[in-house]
Amino acid sequence: MSISTQFDLILRVLIAGACGFAIGYERDARAKTAGLRTHIIIAVGSALMMIVSKYGFMDLLGNKGIGLDPSRIAAQIVSGIGFIGAGTIIVKHEDVNGLTTATGLWTTAGVGMAIGARMYIVGIFSALLVLATQIMLHRDLSWLHLPYYSEVRLRVQVGDHNVSMIQKRLEKNDITVASVHVRKAETQDTVRMTIQYPESFNKEKITEILEAIPEIVEIEIY
16 A cells, blocks of 8 residues: 555544544533543444454455455444433433434444545544534424423322322423323322423423422422
8 A cells, every 4th residue: 555545544534533523622621431542442442443444354365265245343332322412321210311412423333434534524524513413403493392301209198189180280381291100009100291381381380289298298390
């Protein structure tokens, strides 16, 4: 392989690293589990493995008695990154965190693979699209006019109709109960609800509505 060709391959690795830097910088700024270094290394590593997959066995291809499928190396990147992404997902008290970071790592690997395959425009565009998605859709989604959802966890006095009564009280206040899960106990039931509420509402107002129900012993809103 000529020197000029190898410099072209180094350029691919550098561009992949720059894309990983852009995505990782945004994750680092939000103090996520996987940040700048992780995304850069994944992008560079994926580009490198893609290059090896394409060019690393050229001296063996075509030799009699040797059958190779270089694309298998690239295929293993996809499944391998899945294990790394799984490590960034945290499940605590039935709350799941880290899904965006995990999918970002997986896509960053795809960006590195695309650039390693010399698909510069597709790779850079994909990196910018991921970055724009993480920034623009992170907090303020009011311009999308999406419904507002919260999870409510309650401890309720034991009673046959207490949960249905709470649900009706919420619906009278324009709060839609999307799902209900009840765990029975001897003295207090644990109730988990996913609710949808109007834009004019806030969590404090929902708390006030629930506090007015005497059958509710404890309230947590997420």
